Amino acid sequence: EAGVVQSPRYKIIEKKQPVAFWCNPISGHNTLYWYRQNLGQGPELLIRYENEEAVDDSQLPKDRFSAERLKGVDSTLKIQPAELGDSAVYLCASSLDQGGSSYNSPLHFGNGTRLTVT
Amino acid sequence: DAKTTQPNSMESNEEEPVHLPCNHSTISGTDYIHWYRQLPSQGPEYVIHGLTSNVNNRMASLAIAEDRKSSTLILHRATLRDAAVYYCIAHGGTSYGKLTFGQGTILTVHP
Numbered sequence: 001e002a003g004v005v006q007s008p009r010y011k012i013i014e015k016k017q018p019v020a021f022w023c024n025p026i027s028g029h030n031t032l033y034w035y036r037q038n039l040g041q042g043p044e045l046l047i048r049y050e051n052e053e054a055v056d057d058s059q060l061p062k063d064r065f066s067a068e069r070l071k072g073v074d075s076t077l078k079i080q081p082a083e084l085g086d087s088a089v090y091l092c093a094s095s096l097d098q099g100g101s102s103y104n105s106p107l108h109f110g111n112g113t114r115l116t117v118t
Numbered sequence: 119d120a121k122t123t124q125p126n127s128m129e130s131n132e133e134e135p136v137h138l139p140c141n142h143s144t145i146s147g148t149d150y151i152h153w154y155r156q157l158p159s160q161g162p163e164y165v166i167h168g169l170t171s172n173v174n175n176r177m178a179s180l181a182i183a184e185d186r187k188s189s190t191l192i193l194h195r196a197t198l199r200d201a202a203v204y205y206c207i208a209h210g211g212t213s214y215g216k217l218t219f220g221q222g223t224i225l226t227v228h229p
Binding site for chain 2 (some may be wrong): 004006031033041042043044045048051055056091093097103104106107108109111112
């Protein structure tokens with residue numbers, strides 16, 4: 001099966017500029033995640049979608065970050081305006097949660113978008 | 119997710135078995151133990167997971183202690199491609215749908 005596809009792979013922007021990341025999950029996966037990974041740290045969840053509904057966005061900085069998942073498939077994560085501290089790798093993942101249980105469902109990650117804010 | 123503790127780093131030689139330990143002493147009875155690994159410049163990759171019994175798949179084996187307070191990921195014959203950061207996650211409870219990654223163990227494989 002094709003994996004999770006993310007684009008762009010790299011992005012360099014100046015602070016205060018907007019930026020958007022795109023994710024195409026594995027076909028048929030109902031749950032989609034956006035994680036952020038700072039250098040030398042493990043990934044941290046930003047937002048989780050079940051189909052097209054954002055069911056956990058408690059970690060998303062809502063003043064500058066937004067996300068959408070149209071038709072419950074592809075997703076876009078946006079930052080506006082970007083700050084220096086937003087430099088990180090943004091990872092998208094998807095899973096097939098059967099029977100409403102995520103504890104037993106492996107996540108499949110894309111290779112991420114490395115954002116550098118100068 | 120329950121807190122997990124892993125060594126910061128481990129080393130192995132190619133073609134030798136590797137045992138990566140993880141302590142999760144506060145794990146609850148319904149928490150699954152997940153292992154992921156992350157190769158350089160890639161996203162995390164699912165390795166294996168289990169609840170109570172030992173588990174095997176084509177990538178690795180997962181040995182879970184009888185009291186479930188610790189587990190060990192076993193790579194039967196390490197290859198250079200296995201050099202990665204390995205994350206152990208005890209997933210359950212109020213963290214539904216949210217894997218909490220720690221610092222992980224950096225595995226170095228020597229030729």
